[in-house]
Amino acid sequence: MAHEALVEPLDFAETGRGLGCVRDVAEGEELLVVPLSDCWWAPDSSAAAEIAPLLSQGIALSDMDVCAAGGAAEGRRLDAVGALEVKEEWEALQAKLRDAGEEGGGASFLAAHSIDWDGYLWAYATLKSRQVEACVRGEAAKLLAPHFDLFNHSDALVPDSSHFYDDERAALVCRATHPHAKGEQAFISYGTARNGSLLLVLRSNRFDYVEVLLTSECDAPRLPLYMMAAPDVPPMHELAQFEFVTLPTDEEVAEGKTAPFVTRHRLMLARPVPSSLVARVRLDRMSDEELQLQQRRAAKAGVPLWEAARGEAPLDPLHEVITLGALRSVVEAKLRGYPTTVSADEEMLERLEHEERPPTQGSLTDAQSTEPSVTSSRRKQLALLLTAQSVLKQQMSRVLWFFERVHACSLGSEEVTLALHAQACTTFLMLLSGLGTHPRACLSAYVPAASPFPDSPQEEGEALSRLPPLSPSLLSADATAELPYLSLYTSKMAYWGAYLLSQWGAAKALSVEECSTMQQEAVSIRRQNAWSVSTAAALDEMCRHSPLVEMGAGGLWASLLAARGADIEAFDTLHWQEEFADGSVAQVEAHTGRTLVLMWPDYAGRGSYGVRCLQKYHGDRLILVGEWRDANLGAFSAGMAETGQSFSAELQQLAPEALTSRSASQPLGYRPGHRRGGVLCGSISAVSQVT
Ligand SMILES: C[S@@+](CC[C@H](N)C(=O)[O-])C[C@H]1O[C@@H](n2cnc3c(N)ncnc32)[C@H](O)[C@@H]1O
Numbered sequence: 001m002a003h004e005a006l007v008e009p010l011d012f013a014e015t016g017r018g019l020g021c022v023r024d025v026a027e028g029e030e031l032l033v034v035p036l037s038d039c040w041w042a043p044d045s046s047a048a049a050e051i052a053p054l055l056s057q058g059i060a061l062s063d064m065d066v067c068a069a070g071g072a073a074e075g076r077r078l079d080a081v082g083a084l085e086v087k088e089e090w091e092a093l094q095a096k097l098r099d100a101g102e103e104g105g106g107a108s109f110l111a112a113h114s115i116d117w118d119g120y121l122w123a124y125a126t127l128k129s130r131q132v133e134a135c136v137r138g139e140a141a142k143l144l145a146p147h148f149d150l151f152n153h154s155d156a157l158v159p160d161s162s163h164f165y166d167d168e169r170a171a172l173v174c175r176a177t178h179p180h181a182k183g184e185q186a187f188i189s190y191g192t193a194r195n196g197s198l199l200l201v202l203r204s205n206r207f208d209y210v211e212v213l214l215t216s217e218c219d220a221p222r223l224p225l226y227m228m229a230a231p232d233v234p235p236m237h238e239l240a241q242f243e244f245v246t247l248p249t250d251e252e253v254a255e256g257k258t259a260p261f262v263t264r265h266r267l268m269l270a271r272p273v274p275s276s277l278v279a280r281v282r283l284d285r286m287s288d289e290e291l292q293l294q295q296r297r298a299a300k301a302g303v304p305l306w307e308a309a310r311g312e313a314p315l316d317p318l319h320e321v322i323t324l325g326a327l328r329s330v331v332e333a334k335l336r337g338y339p340t341t342v343s344a345d346e347e348m349l350e351r352l353e354h355e356e357r358p359p360t361q362g363s364l365t366d367a368q369s370t371e372p373s374v375t376s377s378r379r380k381q382l383a384l385l386l387t388a389q390s391v392l393k394q395q396m397s398r399v400l401w402f403f404e405r406v407h408a409c410s411l412g413s414e415e416v417t418l419a420l421h422a423q424a425c426t427t428f429l430m431l432l433s434g435l436g437t438h439p440r441a442c443l444s445a446y447v448p449a450a451s452p453f454p455d456s457p458q459e460e461g462e463a464l465s466r467l468p469p470l471s472p473s474l475l476s477a478d479a480t481a482e483l484p485y486l487s488l489y490t491s492k493m494a495y496w497g498a499y500l501l502s503q504w505g506a507a508k509a510l511s512v513e514e515c516s517t518m519q520q521e522a523v524s525i526r527r528q529n530a531w532s533v534s535t536a537a538a539l540d541e542m543c544r545h546s547p548l549v550e551m552g553a554g555g556l557w558a559s560l561l562a563a564r565g566a567d568i569e570a571f572d573t574l575h576w577q578e579e580f581a582d583g584s585v586a587q588v589e590a591h592t593g594r595t596l597v598l599m600w601p602d603y604a605g606r607g608s609y610g611v612r613c614l615q616k617y618h619g620d621r622l623i624l625v626g627e628w629r630d631a632n633l634g635a636f637s638a639g640m641a642e643t644g645q646s647f648s649a650e651l652q653q654l655a656p657e658a659l660t661s662r663s664a665s666q667p668l669g670y671r672p673g674h675r676r677g678g679v680l681c682g683s684i685s686a687v688s689q690v691t
Contacts, residue, residue, distance in 0.1 A: 032151075033173050427451065549569045594621075
């Protein structure tokens with residue numbers, strides 16, 4: 001006798017359509033039983049006359065022969081987030097069908113069934129979101145079960161507790177995990193799935209996590225320590241927050257050698273900073289001496305060091321601060337990897353839910369091919385990079401071999417070698433940031449002939465045309481002498497460039513994680529030093545305008561200028577990140593006989609500090625240091641102003657009017673990263689225009 005369903009399709013405010021109980025239900029009662037004969041699964045595909053010949057040639061069409069309703073919303077979501085793997089699978093499938101030819105039943109299959117990209121995407125999403133995994137006659141199987149596929153997911157349920165396949169009855173059975181009142185929604189568990197793989201966003205999905213990979217160079221003393229510090233395997237159905245990815249063998253670390261030790265950490269809402277991660281970072285941040293010291297201390301206390309590292313208490317206060325700093329960098333780098341915010345994503349999904357189905361495939365393809373967008377090319381680059389990460393890991397020893405050689409080899413004079421390596425770094429970072437198609441991309445090159453970016457068109461822009469091109473001589477030993485920040489910048493960029501070049505050369509891949517770490521380090525270098533790197537020429541030019549008053553000074557440039565003999569008064573209110581206090585602006589009036597220097601006055605290109613300083617200034621000479629509106633790549637990164645990050649748009653409107661003559665801007669200050677800045681010096685005659 002057919003089983004009477006205790007659930008029926010209903011609309012629910014919090015989830016949309018789902019299954020609600022038709023009466024009060026006790027725990028353990030069977031809510032729904034779907035016979036296998038009603039489901040679609042692999043044997044049905046093999047038995048279908050049109051599909052069987054293709055299957056026998058290894059062409060899996062299971063993604064298309066689904067007939068369940070729904071899936072359209074998921075399909076559009078997949079399309080919107082750029083489901084590159086799906087697109088690639090679709091292209092591969094088309095190619096296979098073409099190869100199978102008419103005889104093999106392939107060539108006209110898609111046309112005969114009116115299956116286009118949209119249709120494929122729909123089928124893919126339907127299958128992904130609706131198939132249920134079950135153990136049928138001892139074998140793992142995926143079923144499309146009518147009616148059952150209307151169950152929504154709840155992460156509150158224990159995975160594997162809500163449904164099972166009953167071999168005796170040859171049916172999929174769903175049981176109530178707890179009592180339900182009539183009309184209440186009954187959920188099942190889709191397993192320990194993250195939001196991404198569920199194709200939905202559960203606000204507080206307890207199985208959602210962010211993954212972090214940590215790589216340490218490991219030697220023989222550290223190997224047992226790192227391994228012992230790992231946590232125990234968690235009970236079934238609990239997601240492991242820790243995993244070994246690469247473990248060096250004893251041989252690889254024998255005789256003083258080191259090898260990468262890689263672990264994966266999952267940060268979940270309930271435990272965002274697991275003790276296994278803290279222990280790992282604590283041990284990673286120890287120098288050889290610290291390690292020996294801590295080991296002696298641990299031996300004295302009778303607790304092994306790996307156990308102490310897993311404990312709540314810090315091993316040593318200073319070392320803990322360093323550990324927390326490293327943890328913070330890891331998390332910040334991860335955060336920066338998200339191109340959008342949750343609310344922006346939700347807004348987009350909301351829009352998609354209400355959008356019409358996209359136009360037919362023909363017009364879509366045309367639109368895409370004639371309008372290659374930066375975002376889609378960036379998505380493609382990133383997807384390619386991500387899929388290549390495992391190759392990179394396998395090739396790590398080759399990368400290091402390459403690196404030793406790239407680092408040691410000469411590509412010309414010392415300065416040209418440095419410049420080419422630094423240029424490689426900028427190039428890779430720009431490509432990763434989706435800036436490869438920016439019209440001014442080539443301006444970041446020291447040796448344009450070696451740049452993959454086309455020559456930048458000469459634009460009408462005022463500042464741009466006056467910025468002299470970069471040249472390897474800026475990085476020469478002479479140029480960097482007595483300028484430690486420039487020297488640090490040069491060596492970092494060249495080192496990173498050589499390393500990325502080696503990754504690319506050895507594995508045709510880049511480590512996304514290491515690139516993030518580099519960018520993170522670049523930010524902290526900027527914070528510790530200055531947002532523009534001073535060159536000798538820029539400082540000399542500024543000295544010519546002495547006496548100077550610098551407002552919102554970071555300190556480094558002011559001290560370098562003073563050391564070069566400039567008469568400079570510098571005011572720092574210590575509030576650079578936000579707006580400066582009004583009190584400091586008053587200093588401008590008091591020093592009106594000096595040239596006013598504004599260096600990155602407006603954080604992120606916003607705020608009014610720069611304009612307010614200018615309004616208070618009654619002198620006639622102005623120096624602006626930073627990114628100028630027609631010489632930066634700002635707006636290409638999410639959230640950045642088109643006009644650059646140094647000066648508000650208002651200030652950039654006012655200043656050129658005020659600057660009646662500007663000396664040619666000097667070889668610039670530039671920042672570690674991929675944007676260019678400049679130093680604009682000039683005299684102001686009509687100050688009244690500014691007020
Ligand atoms: C197997 S179907 C479930 C039935 C689906 N709600 C329907 O109307 O056809 C899976 C899809 O349902 C939606 N879904 C499942 N669980 C959900 C939940 N807890 N909240 C919101 N949507 C959910 C997601 O769109 C998911 O891709």
